[in-house]
Amino acid sequence: MRKYLIQRFFFGILSLIAATLIVFVLSRAQGDPLLLYAKPGGYGVSPEQIAALEEKLALDRPLIVQYLIWLGRVVRGDMGETLLSERPVSDVIGEKLGATMQLGLLAWIFATLVGVPLGVLSAVKRGSVWDYLGRAFALFGQAAPVFFLGILGILLFGVQLGWLPAGLRPVQDPFWPSQAKALVMPTIALGWLPAAVYLRLTRSAMLEVLDSEYVKLARAKGASGRAVIWRHALRNALIPPITVSALVLVGFLEGSVVVEAVFAWPGIGRMAVESIHNNDFPLLTGIILMFAVLYVVGSFVADVAYTIVDPRIRYDQS
Amino acid sequence: MTEQTAPDSTSQSEPIDEHSQSTLMASQILGIQEQTFSHKFWYVLRRWPILPMLVLFVMVIAAVFAPLLSPTGPRDINLRGRAAPPVWQSDWYEANPKNEQTYLLGADHVGRDVLTRMLYGARISLMVAVISLSVGVVIGSAVGLVAGYYGGWIDEFAMRTVDVWNALPFLLIAILAAVTFGQSVSIVMILLALVAWAGGVRNVRAEVLTLKTRDYISLARIAGASDFRIIMRHILPGVVNTIVVLATLRVGGLILAEASLSFLGAGIPAATPTWGNMISEGREWLSTAWWIAVFPGFAILLVVMSVNFFGDWLRDRWDPKLRQL
Numbered sequence: 214m215r216k217y218l219i220q221r222f223f224f225g226i227l228s229l230i231a232a233t234l235i236v237f238v239l240s241r242a243q244g245d246p247l248l249l250y251a252k253p254g255g256y257g258v259s260p261e262q263i264a265a266l267e268e269k270l271a272l273d274r275p276l277i278v279q280y281l282i283w284l285g286r287v288v289r290g291d292m293g294e295t296l297l298s299e300r301p302v303s304d305v306i307g308e309k310l311g312a313t314m315q316l317g318l319l320a321w322i323f324a325t326l327v328g329v330p331l332g333v334l335s336a337v338k339r340g341s342v343w344d345y346l347g348r349a350f351a352l353f354g355q356a357a358p359v360f361f362l363g364i365l366g367i368l369l370f371g372v373q374l375g376w377l378p379a380g381l382r383p384v385q386d387p388f389w390p391s392q393a394k395a396l397v398m399p400t401i402a403l404g405w406l407p408a409a410v411y412l413r414l415t416r417s418a419m420l421e422v423l424d425s426e427y428v429k430l431a432r433a434k435g436a437s438g439r440a441v442i443w444r445h446a447l448r449n450a451l452i453p454p455i456t457v458s459a460l461v462l463v464g465f466l467e468g469s470v471v472v473e474a475v476f477a478w479p480g481i482g483r484m485a486v487e488s489i490h491n492n493d494f495p496l497l498t499g500i501i502l503m504f505a506v507l508y509v510v511g512s513f514v515a516d517v518a519y520t521i522v523d524p525r526i527r528y529d530q531s
Numbered sequence: 532m533t534e535q536t537a538p539d540s541t542s543q544s545e546p547i548d549e550h551s552q553s554t555l556m557a558s559q560i561l562g563i564q565e566q567t568f569s570h571k572f573w574y575v576l577r578r579w580p581i582l583p584m585l586v587l588f589v590m591v592i593a594a595v596f597a598p599l600l601s602p603t604g605p606r607d608i609n610l611r612g613r614a615a616p617p618v619w620q621s622d623w624y625e626a627n628p629k630n631e632q633t634y635l636l637g638a639d640h641v642g643r644d645v646l647t648r649m650l651y652g653a654r655i656s657l658m659v660a661v662i663s664l665s666v667g668v669v670i671g672s673a674v675g676l677v678a679g680y681y682g683g684w685i686d687e688f689a690m691r692t693v694d695v696w697n698a699l700p701f702l703l704i705a706i707l708a709a710v711t712f713g714q715s716v717s718i719v720m721i722l723l724a725l726v727a728w729a730g731g732v733r734n735v736r737a738e739v740l741t742l743k744t745r746d747y748i749s750l751a752r753i754a755g756a757s758d759f760r761i762i763m764r765h766i767l768p769g770v771v772n773t774i775v776v777l778a779t780l781r782v783g784g785l786i787l788a789e790a791s792l793s794f795l796g797a798g799i800p801a802a803t804p805t806w807g808n809m810i811s812e813g814r815e816w817l818s819t820a821w822w823i824a825v826f827p828g829f830a831i832l833l834v835v836m837s838v839n840f841f842g843d844w845l846r847d848r849w850d851p852k853l854r855q856l
Contacts, residue, residue, distance in 0.1 A: 224694055224695065227695055228698035229698075231695050232698065232699050236704065239711050240707065356783060356831075357831075358790050358807075358828070359791070360810065361810060361832065364810065364817065364825075365825070368818075368825070463700070466700060467700065467702040467703075470703065489797075497707065501700055501704070
């Protein structure tokens with residue numbers, strides 16, 4: 214186990230390096246980044262000043278050296294400054310992180326609360342109306358583009374019925390009740406796909422477990438139907454949904470990019486797209502680093518959780 | 532058997548006319564209850580993926596014959612018919628007699644036919660999905676085959692690469708690449724192929740690991756077959772089902788990814804009619820002309836749903852082990 218964890222940690226770091234390196238190379242491939250700071254001969258900037266700037270930003274060095282310099286700073290907790298606002302990248306990310314986390318957390322709760330019980334229900338009542346409803350829900354969630362769900366929601370509940378705000382989170386308001394309405398549609402748009410994934414996984418795992426010997430034994434011993442389903446069967450059937458949680462997390466990060474664009478949500482995803490269009494590569498590299506860190510940590514936690522919920526799993530043996 | 536049952540049934544009952552007698556016999560012989568037409572209809576629908584196949588068939592036809600099916604071009608502008616609603620909202624057409632065109636599914640803000648653009652959009656979606664999927668599947672299968680067959684450090688290296696690859700925030704990298712290299716169809720296809728390849732490697736490899744311990748593989752080796760020959764002739768046919776199922780299950784995701792990229796303005800160039808682009812454009816006209824965005828959206832929904840449904844069906848038939856996907 215320990216060896217496995219160390220190995221995982223090592224490859225996690227490797228993932229981070231790969232992700233940031235790709236961004237680094239791509240963002241420099243757009244042309245001389247120096248031009249983003251100062252145009253030679255423009256606005257009365259002297260060549261000496263430009264040379265000084267180049268040296269300060271280490272843009273005169275080879276790309277790989279630039280990357281290593283950046284990496285060295287990041288390890289010490291300094292992600293540099295954004296190009297546009299010239300503020301520390303970590304501050305800018307920190308400001309927007311809350312809104313994205315709020316959305317992601319709610320979407321995850323929605324996905325779990327909807328997906329898992331519906332999955333159990335459609336497995337237990339296989340072939341019934343519930344089963345068909347659940348499967349339709351899953352089929353729809355896996356096929357509908359997130360942005361289309363959002364647009365449809367805005368059209369229906371925002372424009373036509375006027376029940377919910379058609380976008381925009383009330384920005385400076387930290388209190389929940391006033392935000393609740395604005396949160397409904399983004400949460401559902403973001404959470405539907407993971408809910409569908411949870412549903413399908415729970416359903417198929419549940420069907421398998423309900424067919425196993427120990428569940429039959431529990432039934433034969435006279436345990437009530439409800440106890441068998443929720444206490445005996447569900448515990449084992451939850452293992453697959455737990456394992457995909459890391460992937461669900463990535464889904465949220467990628468989904469948040471789209472959802473935040475649709476609902477004008479002031480979070481990381483929207484900022485990421487803006488930073489790309491603004492050529493703000495220090496910010497973008499920081500965001501991508503954060504995304505990759507979240508993914509690596511998330512999948513690590515999911516792996517560890519996996520061994521805890523299912524003691525049969527032993528990573529060392531494989 | 533038929534001769535035996537037939538006299539029996541006639542001798543006991545009153546003379547029955549020819550037709551009902553034969554149906555009676557058939558149901559007796561087969562041992563099944565007589566089914567109504569609707570029973571059979573639902574049975575067939577549930578057993579075979581007829582509706583999804585129909586949807587996909589229509590999409591392919593629409594994509595291939597788009598220029599023949601539609602009277603106008605995807606970029607033909609008609610300012611008299613701008614934001615014309617779908618044909619069933621006839622009061623608009625009566626109120627605007629100067630507009631001579633009839634729009635089945637409405638027109639966008641410069642009077643381009645939504646349906647025509649959707650037909651042409653199907654071409655792009657289909658082409659992008661098919662090409663990027665093929666490239667991705669070939670690469671992914673090759674990696675899985677080689678990793679599983681040779682094992683050792685090759686296996687270790689390949690699987691770790693897949694792990695690292697899966698950790699990349701792909702959407703953002705794709706947007707960045709689109710900004711860096713400019714938007715074009717080929718860039719989108721390359722990007723999607725880069726997403727697609729890593730998906731099935733693990734399953735293919737697992738399959739190869741079990742196959743390569745079989746006796747017939749050892750025999751092939753004893754007979755002097757080269758590694759390449761063993762992989763291509765003896766192992767590949769055994770994993771082809773897995774590969775096809777995985778590929779089918781991936782099509783929907785690729786169509787969605789392409790649409791998402793286009794929607795975010797980092798996919799197919801905005802001038803090209805694609806479903807993602809149409810939704811992106813139509814978003815601005817949502818409150819006045821909902822049909823611009825909604826119909827392409829439903830097209831994506833329907834096609835992806837059909838592909839996924841078909842993929843599920845194929846998986847249950849060919850490779851039930853993959854059920855957890």
